[in-house]
Amino acid sequence: xxxxxxxxxTGWRRPVTPRAGLAAWRSSRRERVLVEVGATVPGGVLRGxxxxxxxxxxxxxxxxxxxxxxxxxxxxxxxxxxxxxxxVAVARPGGVxxxxxxxxxxxxxxxxxxxxxxxxxxxxxxxxxxxxxxxxAAQARxxxxxxxxxxAAELRALxxxxxxxxxxxxxxxAVLASGVPGAGASWFRLGAVLAALAAVAVLGLGRWxxxxxxxx
Amino acid sequence: xxxxTGSRPxxxxxxxxxxxxxxxxxxxxxxxxxxxxLLVGAxxxxxxxxxxAAAPVVGxxxDLARRPAGSVRASVRPADEGQTGGExxxxxxxxxxxxxxxxxxxxxxxxxxxxxxxxxxxxTRELPVTVRTVRTGPQDLVHADVQALGAGLATIxxxxxxxxxxxxxLPAPRPLGALPLPWRLRGLTGAHxxxxxxxxxxxxxxxxxxxxxxxxxxxxRVTARRAPDLSELYVRRAYALADAVVVLVVDSRDDVGxxxxxxxxxxxxxxxxxxxLDVAREAAASVAQQLVAVGDRVGLDDLGARRRPVAPGxxxxxxxxxxxxxxxxxxxxxxxTRVRPPQLPSGALVVVFSTFLDDDAAQAAGSWRRSGHRVxxxxxxxxxxxxxxxxxxxxxxxxxxxxxxxRLAALTAAGVELVAWATGDPWVDLGQLARQSHRRPGVxxxx
Numbered sequence: 177x178x179x180x181x182x183x184x185x186t187g188w189r190r191p192v193t194p195r196a197g198l199a200a201w202r203s204s205r206r207e208r209v210l211v212e213v214g215a216t217v218p219g220g221v222l223r224g225x226x227x228x229x230x231x232x233x234x235x236x237x238x239x240x241x242x243x244x245x246x247x248x249x250x251x252x253x254x255x256x257x258x259x260x261x262x263x264v265a266v267a268r269p270g271g272v273x274x275x276x277x278x279x280x281x282x283x284x285x286x287x288x289x290x291x292x293x294x295x296x297x298x299x300x301x302x303x304x305x306x307x308x309x310x311x312x313a314a315q316a317r318x319x320x321x322x323x324x325x326x327x328a329a330e331l332r333a334l335x336x337x338x339x340x341x342x343x344x345x346x347x348x349x350a351v352l353a354s355g356v357p358g359a360g361a362s363w364f365r366l367g368a369v370l371a372a373l374a375a376v377a378v379l380g381l382g383r384w385x386x387x388x389x390x391x392x
Numbered sequence: 393x394x395x396x397t398g399s400r401p402x403x404x405x406x407x408x409x410x411x412x413x414x415x416x417x418x419x420x421x422x423x424x425x426x427x428x429x430l431l432v433g434a435x436x437x438x439x440x441x442x443x444x445a446a447a448p449v450v451g452x453x454x455d456l457a458r459r460p461a462g463s464v465r466a467s468v469r470p471a472d473e474g475q476t477g478g479e480x481x482x483x484x485x486x487x488x489x490x491x492x493x494x495x496x497x498x499x500x501x502x503x504x505x506x507x508x509x510x511x512x513x514x515x516t517r518e519l520p521v522t523v524r525t526v527r528t529g530p531q532d533l534v535h536a537d538v539q540a541l542g543a544g545l546a547t548i549x550x551x552x553x554x555x556x557x558x559x560x561x562l563p564a565p566r567p568l569g570a571l572p573l574p575w576r577l578r579g580l581t582g583a584h585x586x587x588x589x590x591x592x593x594x595x596x597x598x599x600x601x602x603x604x605x606x607x608x609x610x611x612x613r614v615t616a617r618r619a620p621d622l623s624e625l626y627v628r629r630a631y632a633l634a635d636a637v638v639v640l641v642v643d644s645r646d647d648v649g650x651x652x653x654x655x656x657x658x659x660x661x662x663x664x665x666x667x668x669l670d671v672a673r674e675a676a677a678s679v680a681q682q683l684v685a686v687g688d689r690v691g692l693d694d695l696g697a698r699r700r701p702v703a704p705g706x707x708x709x710x711x712x713x714x715x716x717x718x719x720x721x722x723x724x725x726x727x728x729t730r731v732r733p734p735q736l737p738s739g740a741l742v743v744v745f746s747t748f749l750d751d752d753a754a755q756a757a758g759s760w761r762r763s764g765h766r767v768x769x770x771x772x773x774x775x776x777x778x779x780x781x782x783x784x785x786x787x788x789x790x791x792x793x794x795x796x797x798x799r800l801a802a803l804t805a806a807g808v809e810l811v812a813w814a815t816g817d818p819w820v821d822l823g824q825l826a827r828q829s830h831r832r833p834g835v836x837x838x839x
Contacts (some may be wrong), residue, residue: 275421
């Protein structure tokens with residue numbers, strides 16, 4: 177009898193059957209680690225916000241305009257590029273797709289005449305929101321819980337910067353409207369180039385590493 | 393989210409990196425694109441293009457200027473001492489240098505799930521962490537990988553891993569009703585009536601006064617009725633009180649789960665499944681708590697390990713000693729067969745907690761029963777889950793179950809009383825046994 181039992185119990189060492197594996201997966205979800213934090217949102221919500229803001233950027237920049245333009249063949253290409261960059265940015269917010277989307281928007285703006293108006297104010301806000309949201313989403317996977325307090329703190333910091341950015345935008349709009357030499361003046365160009373070179377120096381001083389450097 | 397190769401969490405002894413807070417790629421890419429637009433706008437006389445890029449560039453520069461300097465520390469500690477079964481509570485502490493804005497936490501426990509949370513951390517933050525568990529005894533606490541982020545999430549620190557910690561989870565006793573008593577109570581004080589004459593118990597008889605009787609025991613009403621001339625004094629005699637001595641014997645040789653496929657030891661028991669040893673700890677702790685509450689004396693012995701037993705005693709400290717000893721019971725080394733069962737105090741009630749998957753525990757119980765002890769066998773095998781077994785495994789389980797049922801039937805035939813803890817209602821079963829022994833004080837039933 178004991179030999180029969182021993183022979184039969186060797187079957188217990190067989191690999192897990194698919195049905196058992198499914199049951200094991202289900203039950204493994206029952207025992208959870210609970211971290212007590214404030215209100216949270218899943219990382220997927222941030223990625224959805226990146227998608228929404230990207231669509232707004234495409235709309236405000238005129239990429240979705242299908243009217244006749246000077247560069248008839250370029251506009252559909254820009255739209256396709258913008259949509260592709262947006263899709264990749266939603267999947268990998270910390271990658272180059274977000275920067276590529278900004279470049280596409282800039283090229284689209286170059287196609288039109290110089291204009292600083294309400295659309296520009298909206299673009300300044302939405303582009304800034306998109307960049308900050310993508311930076312936050314880059315640190316969270318789809319299932320990562322992101323504390324609402326952190327999102328609120330980032331929005332507060334963004335609001336402070338936006339005050340200055342919108343003031344600058346309105347100033348530029350007023351300068352353009354008054355006819356004072358602004359956009360084409362060499363002093364404006366010189367100042368902007370110097371500011372850009374200074375920012376490049378700041379970027380060039382240190383190294384950077386991928387935002388996906390999560391814990392191993 | 394992909395992870396870079398060759399990057400590992402820094403332990404406490406590693407030297408700090410040269411640049412412990414490098415920029416994130418999101419920050420660098422936004423800066424690059426923004427500066428490109430800024431340059432294009434400046435060179436091309438396009439203020440609209442430059443304005444769109446101004447805010448992200450200025451924001452990134454401001455965040456980089458506030459880059460933190462210093463190392464991040466993270467640790468896990470138990471939330472409180474004496475954790476009981478049900479929940480493992482711990483506290484995760486994250487300390488970041490000034491300028492830290494957030495931290496990405498990956499909290500996990502062996503066998504449990506992993507949780508990722510991105511939280512706001514400015515300075516020091518403590519986060520309570522709870523893991524629901526049905527297991528008892530030494531258990532591992534959670535451990536966490538922490539990666540801090542600087543202002544605006546523009547910079548990121550090296551990941552830090554917390555040191556492992558373990559904690560002793562004590563079994564949580566269940567409330568029980570009345571428990572059976574041994575056939576022979578001991579002593580002259582306690583919580584139960586005995587058959588010995590003494591003080592404290594119920595009325596035994598009314599007897600003429602004799603040498604040794606106390607004057608305050610004189611029953612004047614009976615004396616006045618039977619001897620009005622006080623030629624004879626009558627006293628009320630009572631039964632003495634006694635206490636019970638109970639020895640809990642835990643069979644720690646087995647630690648099997650509800651899935652028979654894990655009984656061979658090739659596959660681990662799932663962490664959300666209570667094993668037979670967890671059930672035995674809970675059952676023994678529950679019985680000990682009830683016995684101590686009524687003032688009886690309780691001891692503990694282990695069939696599996698050769699260690700000094702906990703001598704019978706009473707009080708809360710004895711209960712704490714027994715519960716702690718129960719948490720320490722575990723299978724140790726190879727199974728050794730005892731030549732004879734452990735010696736127990738005479739007249740003690742023996743409660744054996746075992747799965748009875750082999751003959752050793754049943755033989756010991758039978759031996760104690762033949763020695764005159766009242767023996768209660770508590771079956772602690774969890775409810776078996778056979779839905780995932782193959783036909784071959786199910787047949788083997790059936791054979792083992794038949795053997796076990798025969799073994800338990802033989803125990804019952806030998807006079808050992810049987811209670812199923814996980815598959816029955818122990819409150820009802822123990823209450824029935826208690827009513828049998830409480831029918832006549834100090835006299836057991838079915839002897």
